Amino acid sequence: MRVARTYWAARGTARSALRKAAAVTGRPSREDTPQQTLDPATLEVIRSGLDDQLDTILDRHEDAPGFVVFPPGIGWGVTLFQRPQQMALAFARIGYVVIYNLLENNAEMVRGFHEYAPRMYLAHVPDQAVDVLDRLPRPLVITYVYNFDWSRNLPGATTVYDHIDELEVFTAAYPITELRRWHAEAMRNADLVTGSARDLHRHLLESRPDALLVPNGVDYGHFAYYRETGQIPEGLESIAGRPLVGYYGALAEWLDYDLIEYAAKALPECEFVFIGPDYDGSSKKSVAFDLPNVTWLGPKPYTELPAYLARFDVATIPFEVSDVTHSVSPLKLFEYMAGGRPIVIPALREAGAYPGVLVGDDYEGYVARIKEALALGDDAEYVAKLRRTARNNTWERRVLTLVDAAARAETIRDKD
Structure with a gap:
C-alpha cells in the first residue's frame, strides 16, 4: 500500500488552480489533461484497494433497487449546491446506491470511495482503473454536456443526458464549438434525454421525440x-x-x-x-x-x-x-x-x-x-x-421520474 499512498500524495498537487476556481464558482470541469500513467505495480495495488472497497459496498447494499453513477464534473463542496448534488442525495433517500465521482484534485481529498451519507458515496477512481465501476449491476449514469463522453467507461449502463441550460451558459468554461459537438453526440447516443425547462424540452423534442421534461426540484x-x-x-x-x-x-x-x-x-x-x-x-x-x-x-x-x-x-x-x-x-x-x-x-x-x-x-x-x-x-x-x-416538486419526485423512464429505455434497448 506504500506505493499507492505515494502515488496519491504526488497527484495531490496537480491542477490546484482548477480545483480552487471550481470550489468558488461551481463551474463544471473536465479532466482533459492526461493523468499520470501508472506503472503496473502501482495500478495493481490501487485496483486491488478499489475492488475491496467496492466489494464492501456491494455486500452492504445487496438489497438496493439499483445503482446511480455521476461522472466527474461539478465538485461536491462547491459554494452553490446544484442539481447534480441534489439529485444524488434524492436517489440515495429513495434507496438507490449513488457513486458521485470527483475530479482527481478534488477539494474533498477523496481517494477511492467515501460514504458521505447513507447509500451516498463520493469517489475518485483513476482513469486507468475506472473499469472497476463496470462491476456495478446495470447502473444509471447521469451525465451533462461537459461529461457525457465519460459514460463510455460503463458500456453496460443506462445513460441519461440531462440538458440543464442553454449551451451559451457554459461558454465561460468551454468553447461553444466543443459544447455543440458534445451536445450532438449526447443527443444521438444517450438512452434517455431530459430537459430541465419547458423551452429546453421543446427544442430537445425536435431531434429526440422521447425526451422528458424534468425541472429542478426541492429538498x-x-x-x-x-x-x-x-x-x-x-x-x-x-x-x-x-x-x-x-x-x-x-x-x-x-x-x-x-x-x-x-x-x-x-x-x-x-x-x-x-x-x-x-x-x-x-x-x-x-x-x-x-x-x-x-x-x-x-x-x-x-x-x-x-x-x-x-x-x-x-x-x-x-x-x-x-x-x-x-x-x-x-x-x-x-x-x-x-x-x-x-x-x-x-x-x-x-x-x-x-x-x-x-x-x-x-x-x-x-x-x-x-x-x-x-x-x-x-x-x-x-x-x-x-x-x-x-x-409537488420535490427532488424525490424528479428522480422517480428518471427511474421509471430509465426502466422503459432499458427494456427497449434489451429488445434491440
Whole structure:
C-alpha cells in the first residue's frame, strides 16, 4: 500500500488552480489533461484497494433497487449546491446506491470511495482503473454536456443526458464549438434525454421525440421545517426590522442589474439583500450594489440558507428576460416556496408558470408586485399554496421520474 499512498500524495498537487476556481464558482470541469500513467505495480495495488472497497459496498447494499453513477464534473463542496448534488442525495433517500465521482484534485481529498451519507458515496477512481465501476449491476449514469463522453467507461449502463441550460451558459468554461459537438453526440447516443425547462424540452423534442421534461426540484424538509432560533443571521444585524427583499444564487451576467437599481431606488424603505458568489465579475460593472439599501453578503453555505430565507419578506429572482433565462428552471424557486416566502420575478416563462409566483411584466410592474408581495407573508392561504406547489416538486419526485423512464429505455434497448 506504500506505493499507492505515494502515488496519491504526488497527484495531490496537480491542477490546484482548477480545483480552487471550481470550489468558488461551481463551474463544471473536465479532466482533459492526461493523468499520470501508472506503472503496473502501482495500478495493481490501487485496483486491488478499489475492488475491496467496492466489494464492501456491494455486500452492504445487496438489497438496493439499483445503482446511480455521476461522472466527474461539478465538485461536491462547491459554494452553490446544484442539481447534480441534489439529485444524488434524492436517489440515495429513495434507496438507490449513488457513486458521485470527483475530479482527481478534488477539494474533498477523496481517494477511492467515501460514504458521505447513507447509500451516498463520493469517489475518485483513476482513469486507468475506472473499469472497476463496470462491476456495478446495470447502473444509471447521469451525465451533462461537459461529461457525457465519460459514460463510455460503463458500456453496460443506462445513460441519461440531462440538458440543464442553454449551451451559451457554459461558454465561460468551454468553447461553444466543443459544447455543440458534445451536445450532438449526447443527443444521438444517450438512452434517455431530459430537459430541465419547458423551452429546453421543446427544442430537445425536435431531434429526440422521447425526451422528458424534468425541472429542478426541492429538498422540501430542508426549507419547510426550518424553525427560527431568534438569532439574526450574519450580515443582517444592521438591517433587521426593515422590509427585506432577498435573492440567493450566483451573481452573473444573467441578473438584470438595471432592474435591481430601479427597484432599490423606487423602494428606499426596503433592503435588497443578495447572497452568493460573484460568478463572472458582472456585479462590479453595475452601480446597483453601491446603493445604500442594497447589500451583497457573498456566498453562504447551503445549510445556512433556510435561516436567511426565513428573514426575507419577499424572495426574488431578478434575471434579465432572454432566451437563456426563459430556459432556466431556477433551483431556488421551489426552495423559496418551501420556505413560504412570497415570490416576485420578471416575466420569465419557466419560473412564472407555477402557482403563487407574482410576475412583473416591466420594471414598474416588478416594483408593484413587490409591494403586493409584502402584504402576503402572513396570508395563510397564499403560503399554503406555495408549500403545496413545493411538495409537488420535490427532488424525490424528479428522480422517480428518471427511474421509471430509465426502466422503459432499458427494456427497449434489451429488445434491440
